[in-house]
Amino acid sequence: MMVDQQSSHAVVARGLVKRFGGVAAVDGIDLDVPSGMIFAILGPNGAGKTTLMRMLATLTAPDGGTATVMGHDLVAAPRDVRGAISMTGQFASLDEDLTGRENLILLARLWGFRGRAAKARADELLADFDLADAATRQVKSYSGGMRRRLDIAASLVVTPGLLFLDEPTTGLDPKARQGVWRMIRDLAGSGVTVLLTTQYLEEADQLADRIAVIDHGRKIAEGTSRELKAATGSGYLHVTPADPSRLDEAARILEVLLGHPCQRSPEGATLSVVAGDAAQANGAVAALIAAGIEPADFSMGSPSLDEVFFALTGGTGTDTP
Amino acid sequence: MTSSTPPFRPAFRNVQRPPAPSALSNALVFGWRAVLKFRHVPEQLFDLVMTPIMFTLLFTFVFGGALAGSPADYLQFFLPGILVQTVCFNAVYSGMGLCTDLGQGLFDRFRSLPIWSLAPFAGLMVGDVLRHVIAGGIILAVGLILGYRPEAGIPGVVGAFLMLIAIGFGMGWIFIVLGLIIRTPTTVMTAGFTVLFPLVFASNIMVEPATMPDWLRSIVAVNPVSLITTAVRGLMSGQAAAGDVALALVAPLALTLALAPVTLWLYRRR
Missing domain, CATH: 3.40.50.300 (P-loop containing nucleotide triphosphate hydrolases)
Structure with a gap:
């Protein structure tokens, strides 16, 4: 084994x-x-x-x-x-x-390329990596x-x-x-x-x-x-309120209704929260609209790697079941 | 210019490793690097020779008459000593260079290569030898212009320079160790000169120790820098005893034996 x-x-x-x-x-x-x-x-x-x-x-x-x-x-x-x-x-x-070319020749020689072979290998790499023009700088x-x-x-x-x-x-x-x-x-x-x-x-x-x-x-x-x-569990509801000033209010409503803490996107405009199923998510969005918070955008999806990461590192205190 | 074209179009050839080069070949590659650095940064020569040239001129013309009767007599006494001093001070620069390299992560690459562990240091030493020979040559040329004459002629000068290289090699280890321990290049320089100033001044480089108090004279007599200076002086004037030369070589040999393993240990431990 x-x-x-x-x-x-x-x-x-x-x-x-x-x-x-x-x-x-x-x-x-x-x-x-x-x-x-x-x-x-x-x-x-x-x-x-x-x-x-x-x-x-x-x-x-x-x-x-x-x-x-x-x-x-x-x-x-x-x-x-x-x-x-x-x-x-x-x-x-x-x-x-040293120049770029000399740096590569140095390493090629340390690896065991000799004389001309070391220079040829350096020139190959310089060409491959788009550095031929800067080779002698x-x-x-x-x-x-x-x-x-x-x-x-x-x-x-x-x-x-x-x-x-x-x-x-x-x-x-x-x-x-x-x-x-x-x-x-x-x-x-x-x-x-x-x-x-x-x-x-x-x-x-x-x-x-x-x-x-x-x-x-x-x-x-x-x-x-x-x-x-998948390990983070359920689907996520992502909501972007049209009026960013009501983000906190929207977050409170979602947290009360869905029973999970909201995470904010790095730019701060989108809320993400665990939603058990589509019916719950639907109810939560309806509640937002009823409270006068118009979502500019909302979607149901699997968590982004960001959310996975925060969930795993406990960055926002999310507990996964 | 470069951000406008998408980089990387490597045609990946699977390049196999050539037969492993020898330890000597590794060391020579690092020596080549030292030569290249000299070519790209010739200004470093200025740092190396200006101070000793000033010392030579000041001591010869300001103090020479008082110290030895005439500037010409003093120069004859002082020049071999200033060569020793130059080599000692130059060794500090290799420690500073090492410290800079370590700070930049360059040595991480060297350490991740399948090469002889001490090869990078051997390369530093090659650079040192080059520096010592060039700086020593310039100081000697200035001396010759001012009227210094090595009685032993060319063989004496060659012998003296070989001696200087041996000393530089020995001293080099001190500063390589400092370079490995200390994080900033300027601190390496300060620490280096703190060690060097007493060694160089409490020696027979500038003056005969005859007029010094007894306690100091006994220190000067065993100071390795004095022993080295006596040997270099002897070689240049053709009066060197084999014992003088052997005695002068004790310090560099001891330093190498003691500090090469320390260097390797510090380097691997980082």
């Missing part, structure tokens, strides 16, 4: 712990990342995502637990692990004084998006079996983010297992085949996006 799991899984971790000055940043996490998929670790800032990833990438030694990465024991054979993985950290790990003159691209290119000098991406789109504009997503899908399509961390629910929803939700160093849920949504 264990052997079977190790051959089909890029990561098999049991009870991983990392403490910083007595505080457990990662507090006993089990993780199974099947080969060939995009796996997202979702959680708020400070949840322990980066620490977990750094442990799996051999950058930080675990204080407890065991893990096998690409079939190699994390603690006993870190160098074998390093040979099979690649990591793009949260902050550009590039030499600012120092990295310190690059924009945020260009740095990110070079940073990811630097992780692909040799095609890794497992690619770690720590918050790959943080700080990028929407267009650059789309580009990174496309690249991640392409990579996964070519057989690379991708383990990424994100604090964006949309990112996990869009990209990941499987999502682990982490909070306070513990895994609080895991599954596909669909499974996580």
Whole structure:
């Protein structure tokens, strides 16, 4: 069973712990990342995502637990692990004084490409990542998006079996983010297992085949996006009152009628609340209209990943049955 | 310019890993990086040589006559010493550079690569050697213009420079360790100079210790910087005893043996 799991899984971790000055940043996490998929670790800032990833990438030694990465024991054979993985950290790990091309040649040589082969590999990557024009400029003159691209290119000098991406789109504009997503899908399509961390629910929803939700160093849920949504239970009623100033009043009415706390959308204009069935939802909307609160929009649907996340982390105190 | 075109159209070729390179090859790649940095940031040379040139000029012409009878005599005494001082002070910069690299996450990438763990530090050392040789060469050139003459000729100078490289290598470990422990580059510099100033001034670099009080003279006599300066002076003037050279090499050797494992431990622990 264990052997079977190790051959089909890029990561098999049991009870991983990392403490910083007595505080457990990662507090006993089990993780199974099947080969060939995009796996997202979702959680708020400070949840322990980066620490977990750094442990799996051999950058930080675990204080407890065991893990096998690409079939190699994390603690006993870190160098074998390093040979099979690649990591793009949260902050550009590039030499600012060197040019983009020199950065890639440097890494290609460290991987074992010699002379001309290293230069050829660097030029290939520069072309692939749309950086050929900036190849001979120092990295310190690059924009945020260009740095990110070079940073990811630097992780692909040799095609890794497992690619770690720590918050790959943080700080990028929407267009650059789309580009990174496309690249991640392409990579996964070519057989690379991708383990990424994100604090964006949309990112996990869009990209990941499987999502682990982490909070306070513990895994609080895991599954596909669909499974996580289903686990939160009943359908949700989403209501956007036409008059935003009556949002509080509308929330009170919905809470009294449906018996569940209302959640507000991040923009604050839409209310979401658990509604047992369509009849209850219908009654609640009717009550709003009777109170003179005209809904500009209302719908019944499964919870968004946002709602799942808030429900799981207890962000708004929602209790799921 | 770049945000207008959608990035990433990687034609994913599955690129296999070439045969693993040797530890030496890894180290040389990092050395190449140091050379590139020199080419891209030539200003750093200015930081390295301006202070020692000022020291040379001030001490020779302001204090030289009083200290040694004439500026020319003093320069003959002082120049090998200022070379030692230059190398010691330069070692601080590699600690600062390391601290900057660590802060930027660059070393995280190096650490996630299947390479020899100490290779990045070997590269720093290559950069140091380069800095020492270039800075030392410029100071020596200034000295020659001012009238300094190494009695032992070219072989003496080559011997002295090899000695300087050995010292720089030994001192380098101190600042690499500081760079690994301290978070900000300027603090590395302050801590470095706090260690270096007493070592350099309470030595025989500037003056013969004959006029110092007994307690200080006994400190100066065992100060590794004094031993090193005596050896470099001896090599340049052709009067070096084998014992002087051996004694001078004790400190760099001890530092390497003691601090290389500490460096590795600190680096892996981060």
